[in-house]
Amino acid sequence: MKKNKTIVFTGGGTAGHVVVNLALIPEFIKDGWDVHYIGSHAGIEKDLITPLEKVTYHSISTGKLRRYFDKENFKDPFRVLKGTWQSLRLLRKIKPNVIFSKGGFVAVPVVTAAKLKGIPAYVHESDYTPGLANKLAFPFAKKVLATFPETMKFLPEKKAEWIGAIIREELFQGKKEKGLQICDFVSGKPVILIMGGSTGSQKLNDIIRDNLDQLLKNFQIIHICGKGKVDETIKKFGYIQFEYVKDELKDLLAATDLVVSRAGSNSIYEFLALHKPMLLIPLSKQASRGDQILNANSFKKQGFASVIEEEQLTEESFLNELTNLWDEKDTIIDKMQEYKSDKTKEKVIEMLKHLN
Numbered sequence: 441m442k443k444n445k446t447i448v449f450t451g452g453g454t455a456g457h458v459v460v461n462l463a464l465i466p467e468f469i470k471d472g473w474d475v476h477y478i479g480s481h482a483g484i485e486k487d488l489i490t491p492l493e494k495v496t497y498h499s500i501s502t503g504k505l506r507r508y509f510d511k512e513n514f515k516d517p518f519r520v521l522k523g524t525w526q527s528l529r530l531l532r533k534i535k536p537n538v539i540f541s542k543g544g545f546v547a548v549p550v551v552t553a554a555k556l557k558g559i560p561a562y563v564h565e566s567d568y569t570p571g572l573a574n575k576l577a578f579p580f581a582k583k584v585l586a587t588f589p590e591t592m593k594f595l596p597e598k599k600a601e602w603i604g605a606i607i608r609e610e611l612f613q614g615k616k617e618k619g620l621q622i623c624d625f626v627s628g629k630p631v632i633l634i635m636g637g638s639t640g641s642q643k644l645n646d647i648i649r650d651n652l653d654q655l656l657k658n659f660q661i662i663h664i665c666g667k668g669k670v671d672e673t674i675k676k677f678g679y680i681q682f683e684y685v686k687d688e689l690k691d692l693l694a695a696t697d698l699v700v701s702r703a704g705s706n707s708i709y710e711f712l713a714l715h716k717p718m719l720l721i722p723l724s725k726q727a728s729r730g731d732q733i734l735n736a737n738s739f740k741k742q743g744f745a746s747v748i749e750e751e752q753l754t755e756e757s758f759l760n761e762l763t764n765l766w767d768e769k770d771t772i773i774d775k776m777q778e779y780k781s782d783k784t785k786e787k788v789i790e791m792l793k794h795l796n
């Protein structure tokens with residue numbers, strides 16, 4: 441019997457390294473491919489992928505990027521070596537035609553093993569500048585795909601291709617009434633969605649909670665706080681908190697007028713595609729390599745967002761920028777409507793199917 445074509449997806453650590461895979465996986469299942477996923481034992485990728493029917497999830501050992509001293513840092517190279525050996529064994533068994541990596545540390549051993557087995561691996565970089573895990577994977581990749589056009593200058597010239605953002609189809613199918621109903625909100629009063637990235641942000645949580653009464657005078661607020669960060673003591677009409685939202689996100693976004701968010705690349709491209717004016721508070725240089733600052737400033741320059749850097753974040757600057765954003769929202773939406781995504785998802789699927 442003829443074997444189905446097979447694809448292996450990898451990527452994890454935060455949802456930003458999984459959602460692009462979530463957008464692509466259904467298209468391969470629909471076309472009769474066998475779909476496998478290689479992720480970590482306990483990362484968010486396991487949570488998000490294992491409920492999917494027709495996807496076989498395999499766990500491997502993986503390291504983690506810590507920007508501080510920890511004795512675990514010394515064990516990580518051995519974990520990555522073990523992960524590479526495990527990936528080699530898995531790839532020998534699965535025999536995929538192609539591999540798609542969305543990055544994060546778990547992807548490094550998989551892409552390395554792909555090179556050793558001669559399997560073409562496509563690596564996707566969604567941030568303005570490439571992260572360390574992806575940089576380690578570039579030498580082993582067949583192609584490196586970028587979301588931001590500006591990223592091309594940081595990528596290996598012969599392998600790099602700009603494709604744009606890959607967005608989950610379901611996000612376009614949200615219903616405003618359903619979103620309002622989930623939150624127990626009224627229609628006719630504007631809604632702000634607060635999203636501190638897939639893991640939540642204490643900084644954003646604090647500024648919202650410190651100004652809650654003021655904000656609730658004019659807005660209703662959906663607050664995605666991050667795992668373990670919901671404050672059960674706050675119960676107010678027009679304010680609802682979530683740790684993380686899965687299927688209902690599309691409806692919550694449909695009910696949203698403005699967004700306040702970190703500047704993770706996937707999130708901000710989703711807000712752009714859905715025409716949601718956004719106030720971005722990027723992760724600071726102290727806590728990251730500064731990629732979110734570049735993501736945010738690129739969006740500001742194009743007229744899609746206003747930005748407050750953490751060092752400038754005060755109650756006053758926050759409330760002022762939010763008022764300005766509300767006043768400017770129609771102009772911003774006009775600008776967003778000019779942005780064309782140009783069938784990015786379809787292009788990538790063609791590329792992976794035909795190894796272009």
Ligand SMILES: CC(=O)N[C@H]1[C@@H](OP(=O)(O)OP(=O)(O)OC[C@H]2O[C@@H](n3ccc(=O)[nH]c3=O)[C@H](O)[C@@H]2O)O[C@H](CO)[C@@H](O)[C@@H]1O
Nearest residue numbers: 454455456459567637638639664684685704705706707732
């Ligand atoms: C702290 C950290 O390392 N952040 C990085 C991480 O962010 P993070 O994981 O937050 O990534 P993104 O903002 O790019 O994507 C988050 C994704 O999770 C989804 N989502 C989020 C919350 C929720 O409740 N439900 C839900 O489905 C969003 O719709 C989005 O699709 O990866 C991004 C993409 O490489 C980087 O730009 C960020 O710097």
